[in-house]
Amino acid sequence: MKVSVDEVKCVGGGHCAIAAEEVFDQRDEDGIVVLLDPAPPACLHDKVREAAMLCPAAAIHIEDAT
Template identity: 65%
Template sequence: MKVVIDEDKCVGAGQCVMAAAEVFDQRDEDGIVVLLDAAPPESRRAPVEDAAVRCPALAIEVLP
């Protein structure tokens, strides 16, 4: 699995961090998403996909 984020779309809602803190974080200065692991293991697929669904700006894409 590969995770791609679009920082330009991110609105800093933090839903991704609440869903998958081991994969996503937020910058302190503006709350924009920080990708901690662009290729997380399959065991993290469910929370990563949940984060993508929760994102109000649709800034997260999960690829096979």
């Protein structure tokens, strides 16, 4: 899995950081998403998918490895 984020689309809702704190964080000054791990281990994939689903701005993009 490869994860990317669109900081321009991010509205700072924080859903990602709550759902997958190992992969996402937020900037202190404005709450915009910070990607901590663009290639998370398999044990976190479900959390990352949930974070993407919960994102109100659809700012999280997931590319599954084939």
